[in-house]
Amino acid sequence: MWLEARSSERHILFLEILTFISGLLFFISSQFLVASVFIIILVFIRLYLHYNRNAGSDLLLAEEQTVERLTVDDESEWVVVFKNGKYPLRNVSLTLGYTDHAVFLNHDAERAGNTIQWNGHVSMEQYEEVEIRIPFKAVRRGKMKMVTCQLYVPHLFGFGYKILQYKGHFHQEKRIYPEVESVDFSPTVANHKPGEEPAVYSLYEDLTLPAGTREYRTGDTMQRISWSAYARTGQLQTNLYEPVIEEKYMLILNVTYKHGKNILFEKLIKQAAFIMTEAHRKNQPIGLCVNVRTKASPNFYFIAPNKGVNHTRQCLEMLSILSVGDATLPVNVMLNQVAVMRVPVTDFIIVGESGSAERLHALKSRVWTVNGGGTVEWKQSNAQ
Structure with a gap:
């Protein structure tokens, strides 16, 4: 699980050979006192090499496979547990790298690209378990994960070092839901169809x-x-x-504008998150479509209408991972596929550019478009 890099041992190996030959010569010449000194030096060198090669090899990074759900500005802790083996580690420099969805509290962070680094020191005796708690504050939506774990282990005898780089999988993550922006959505005409x-x-x-x-x-x-x-x-x-x-909604999030990403990308996500949370608060079934390409079928992000805590979490988590680098699908292509799927909903709510009138008419349900802080019912006559 650890990729190791050690300080050069060539000079130590050369010193070991030289010490052995010198001790042997003094022993042959019957100078036993001097020979014993060289034997002690030789034992010291062997202990040095043994520690340098084995220290940290049985160190375990014990990480809980837990998922914590947060919103922007929430505070929490990241817990890291190390279980040491039979070799003590003293004054180890620890560097942990995380995705930049949070800032550390009461601790300075170094930024490296899209990651932030936490630096600290830790010592571990034989078979000791050490728990490190890192308080942080969520600052933007997405999945916060640990991406690197590196230990700089100075030699126990005071010179030389060893670097341990964790190569396993990091399971712990914090899912940070997007912020919300209020949207007024109150259908004025009831839908009189039998339902639940x-x-x-x-x-x-x-x-x-x-x-x-x-x-x-x-x-x-x-x-x-x-x-x-x-x-x-x-x-x-x-x-x-x-x-x-019968009352079921389908939220259609169009993250594109013409042939590129919408410059109001984050604003659209906030509005979609608000509509999702309001539907959950009112216990209304709602689904989600986003014109981001996937390899599955359908070939865009799609969650069927439903309600409940788990369903709302699934929708908000989908919104939280959207990125400006995602490969997108033209909104008219997505609307056409939704119409072919005949999704059983009473209302479609479109956040972003609405697409062509022909595609909207093919949905065969009421269509609402988000305009500023409110929604407007789309009508065929208005589009002509």
Whole structure:
């Protein structure tokens, strides 16, 4: 798991050979006291080489496979645990590199490209477990991960060194959700289709969700009479059920403008994140399409309409990893594929450039376009 680089040993090996020959000559000439001094030096050299070659070879980087979810400006800690082996490590210089989605608290960071580096010192005795906690503050969306771990190990005898570079996989990550920018989206016309979503008023009811009873009125069918309520009150009572409608949204995020990325790239992501969080707050099913190319089918980012905590997390995490370097798909091509897929939604919400009128009309549902801080319903007559 560790790539090792050691200080040169050639001069030490040369000194070992010279010491051995000198000690042997003194021993042959019966100068045992001087020969014993050379033997001690030879033992010291062997210990030096043994430590230099084996120190840190059994060091373990114990990293929890955990995922923490944060928002911008949240504070947290990155925990790194080292489990040492049978060779003590003293005054080790530790350098940890992270993606630049955060800043360290109470500690200066060195920037190297798109990474930030944390530097510190640590010592570990035999079989000791050392835990390092690095407080940080999230500053931008994305996945914060450790990308490098390097230890500069000075020799225990005071000269020479060894560099250990971790070559394993880093599993721990912090997922930082995008910031949100308010968008006013309040459909003015209810969609009167049978479905599963609660509504204030609807022509349809869910017969599995009783909502109480009321007094019997002329015209109520026998199937709706609550006989248990009649037995209890002595008056005919009619069962009431929760009104429901079909209400499913699909958020279409167009990150392009003509043949390049939209200069309002981050603003569009913030607006999309707001719509997602509002749909979750209102318990409304919503899906997500982004015209970024993928190798899967369909060949763009697509999450089917759903609701719940896990679904919202999945959508926000998709928004958090979007980059200006992503390969994109023309929005009209994506709209055409969505129309062919016949995604069962009642409303499409388009963030970014809306595409051609022909493609929007083919969606066969209401279409809303985000304009500034609000939404406008797209109509075929307005596009002509």
